[in-house]
Amino acid sequence: MSFLYLILNLGSLSIPLIYSFEKNMRFIKHWKAVLTSISIVAIVFLVWDAIFTKNGVWGFNPDYHLPFLLLGMPIEEWLFFFCIPYASIFIHYSLEYFKPNLLIPVKVTKAITLSILLIVLPVLVMNWGKAYTTVNYSFLIGILVLGYFYGIEYLRRFYIAFLIILIPFFIVNGVLTGTGIEEPVVWYNNNENLSIRLLTIPIEDIGYAFTMLFGAVFLIEKIKK
Numbered sequence: 001m002s003f004l005y006l007i008l009n010l011g012s013l014s015i016p017l018i019y020s021f022e023k024n025m026r027f028i029k030h031w032k033a034v035l036t037s038i039s040i041v042a043i044v045f046l047v048w049d050a051i052f053t054k055n056g057v058w059g060f061n062p063d064y065h066l067p068f069l070l071l072g073m074p075i076e077e078w079l080f081f082f083c084i085p086y087a088s089i090f091i092h093y094s095l096e097y098f099k100p101n102l103l104i105p106v107k108v109t110k111a112i113t114l115s116i117l118l119i120v121l122p123v124l125v126m127n128w129g130k131a132y133t134t135v136n137y138s139f140l141i142g143i144l145v146l147g148y149f150y151g152i153e154y155l156r157r158f159y160i161a162f163l164i165i166l167i168p169f170f171i172v173n174g175v176l177t178g179t180g181i182e183e184p185v186v187w188y189n190n191n192e193n194l195s196i197r198l199l200t201i202p203i204e205d206i207g208y209a210f211t212m213l214f215g216a217v218f219l220i221e222k223i224k225k
Contacts, residue, residue: 002063003066016087030224050073052135057192091161130192132188139211
């Protein structure tokens with residue numbers, strides 16, 4: 001099914017995009033900050049993506065995407081870095097709009113952040129050299145440190161939003177990595193990761209998603225100010 005990756009992208013984007021025009025929330029009014037932030041993050045991740053694709057850290061099954069490649073990656077992979085972040089960020093700001101007081105206390109937020117760092121850092125050190133683990137967790141540590149010192153107020157809500165985001169994440173990313181289909185849309189070289197899967201999803205993908213999404217939220221908040 002050569003349209004599967006495209007369908008997953010557009011399906012993920014469709015409902016959040018439609019509800020962005022909801023008359024009260026009017027999320028679309030922030031489109032400049034959102035698009036700018038997503039684009040900046042996308043550039044970083046696409047460069048990373050292209051290098052990994054070229055070096056066989058991961059790759060794409062031609063049976064599930066259109067035959068249009070740019071820097072070795074299908075056009076759907078480029079769309080991924082706009083469709084998925086937009087849909088996920090919409091969830092974060094919907095939570096802010098409908099539940100403005102749903103925030104983790106600052107001390108707890110700092111404790112969560114430090115706890116994640118204390119877990120990820122030794123994993124990174126012990127698995128240094130595995131391309132996906134090394135680059136992914138280095139970026140994750142960087143964004144967590146940035147959040148701890150300059151974005152703790154954003155993390156107070158984002159940790160909650162991210163738990164909600166993980167629900168569609170496991171559905172979409174599960175299909176991309178092979179859940180429910182004969183072969184994965186995106187395959188991974190297990191020599192370059194921890195070889196730990198949640199269903200079919202490499203555990204590193206959770207850190208990947210966190211870095212990509214919180215990076216965009218952090219930039220949105222800075223641009224809005």
